[in-house]
Amino acid sequence: ATPTAIMVGSGLGAKRGILFKNATAIETSARIDTVVFDKTGTLTKGEPEVTDVVPGDIDEERLLALAGAVERESEHPLAQAIVRHVEGTQVPKLRATGFRNVTGIGALAEVDGQKVAIGNRRLMESEGMSVSEHLGARRDEIANGGRTAVFVAVDDRAVGVIGIADAVRETSAATVTALHEAGVRVAMLTGDNRATAERIAEELGIDDVIAEVLPEDKATKVVELQQAGRRVAMVGDGVNDAPALAAADLGIAIGSGTDVAIETADLVLMRADPLDVPIALAIGRGTLRKMR
Numbered sequence: 538a539t540p541t542a543i544m545v546g547s548g549l550g551a552k553r554g555i556l557f558k559n560a561t562a563i564e565t566s567a568r569i570d571t572v573v574f575d576k577t578g579t580l581t582k583g584e585p586e587v588t589d590v591v592p593g594d595i596d597e598e599r600l601l602a603l604a605g606a607v608e609r610e611s612e613h614p615l616a617q618a619i620v621r622h623v624e625g626t627q628v629p630k631l632r633a634t635g636f637r638n639v640t641g642i643g644a645l646a647e648v649d650g651q652k653v654a655i656g657n658r659r660l661m662e663s664e665g666m667s668v669s670e671h672l673g674a675r676r677d678e679i680a681n682g683g684r685t686a687v688f689v690a691v692d693d694r695a696v697g698v699i700g701i702a703d704a705v706r707e708t709s710a711a712t713v714t715a716l717h718e719a720g721v722r723v724a725m726l727t728g729d730n731r732a733t734a735e736r737i738a739e740e741l742g743i744d745d746v747i748a749e750v751l752p753e754d755k756a757t758k759v760v761e762l763q764q765a766g767r768r769v770a771m772v773g774d775g776v777n778d779a780p781a782l783a784a785a786d787l788g789i790a791i792g793s794g795t796d797v798a799i800e801t802a803d804l805v806l807m808r809a810d811p812l813d814v815p816i817a818l819a820i821g822r823g824t825l826r827k828m829r
């Protein structure tokens with residue numbers, strides 16, 4: 538593109554808080570045919586709230602006290618939602634020791650001399666904790682409703698399920714529509730479970746769901762799409778997303794993204810609005826047209 542076209546393009550973007558890092562980023566935007574969105578904090582608000590508390594063989598107060606003790610040690614957004622919920626009740630505060638985070642699947646600690654684990658089914662399996670048919674069914678019900686379900690386990694078995702909802706952003710569905718109108722395919726990439734992810738994807742009209750992906754595997758999923766011939770933009774906000782942003786043809790950091798995501802990205806969207814993604818791609822196409 539000519540220097541003038543590039544200047545016009547970046548000026549148009551800057552007015553909306555769409556910051557292209559360099560001229561190559563604008564030119565690449567014009568050629569993107571696939572956009573991959575991280576789910577949490579990108580398509581959703583990233584402000585999860587507890588919606589379901591299902592005690593199995595335990596009373597609700599004890600279940601919340603144990604869960605709160607473990608999650609108080611964690612920085613995960615789901616953990617923070619659980620802590621906020623527990624602190625809004627009269628449940629006694631317990632102390633956890635030996636906290637251990639298991640990236641992308643859950644967390645563990647000792648509370649009152651018992652081993653307590655919170656996380657998805659994969660965590661239950663890797664820790665050898667059994668899940669009753671009843672709790673498994675309640676978990677499926679929550680996930681099929683598009684909410685995230687985590688098991689709380691004590692010693693060798695799950696004793697409860699907690700459901701957490703993260704509302705989709707107001708403009709997420711319109712974003713997918715606008716990308717489709719521009720002939721761009723849309724995928725969702727998440728560590729969350731398949732049922733939850735598929736329910737949300739269906740609501741938003743998203744074409745492809747890549748779920749239950751461990752943080753370290755997100756970049757690999759982007760590379761697989763590129764190997765299939767796609768020119769991929771990856772949109773994310775978290776530290777976990779940085780390698781995938783780097784692997785993509787165009788890395789896009791959104792909103793209050795972490796510093797690592799912002800540093801790695803080719804394009805930064807200052808406002809936390811996914812609708813700026815199709816707008817950025819349109820600016821890229823407009824810029825390229827001017828150069829011909």
Ligand code: ADP
Nearest residue numbers: 577611613616641642643644656657727728729
């Ligand atoms: P995302 O890609 O949506 O940001 P993560 O990779 O951070 O998700 O987490 C994936 C899954 O791991 C969560 O949906 C949850 O089931 C489980 N998990 C991870 N950390 C925790 C935690 N501290 N408490 C409960 N569940 C957790």
Ligand code: MG
Nearest residue numbers: 575577578775
């Ligand atoms: Mg995330």
